[in-house]
Amino acid sequence: MMEVCGNQLLCTYNHETLCIEPWGDNALRVRATKQSHFPQEDWALTQPHSAQAQITLDQDGASLVNGKIRLHLTKRGKITIYNQHGTVLLEEYCRNRRDLLDPKCSAIEVEAREFSPILRGLSPHRPV
Numbered sequence: 001m002m003e004v005c006g007n008q009l010l011c012t013y014n015h016e017t018l019c020i021e022p023w024g025d026n027a028l029r030v031r032a033t034k035q036s037h038f039p040q041e042d043w044a045l046t047q048p049h050s051a052q053a054q055i056t057l058d059q060d061g062a063s064l065v066n067g068k069i070r071l072h073l074t075k076r077g078k079i080t081i082y083n084q085h086g087t088v089l090l091e092e093y094c095r096n097r098r099d100l101l102d103p104k105c106s107a108i109e110v111e112a113r114e115f116s117p118i119l120r121g122l123s124p125h126r127p128v
Helices: none
Strands: 002-005 008-013 016-022 026-034 054-059 061-065 071-074 079-082 086-089
Touching: 002 071, 008 061, 008 071, 016 061, 016 071, 026 071
Parallel strands: none
Antiparallel strands: 002 008, 008 016, 016 026, 054 061, 061 071, 071 079, 079 086
């Protein structure tokens, strides 16, 4: 399921939620979680500058344009980011059989994102 919530693109697929939003001029912030909601901690290294994204939903997925950067998100949650000339800057390494139309479709089952728990949680007294 994909939806636009204010200036954010939200996508829920395969028990994972993605949140993509503009983060200043020509920049994006991408967060993912398998929890029921995003953590309250603000892990961003910088504060966002005001920017308004153009978000489009269609039958292939969604796209988000912020200045000179464009993100395409497939219905199955794979992210590809392009510059203003259409050159791929980042493409998630995802190899599976869920999207048979993807030229990189494969039987090896490599997911784009891997989630690992932090055992015992983070403690302010324990070095990271």
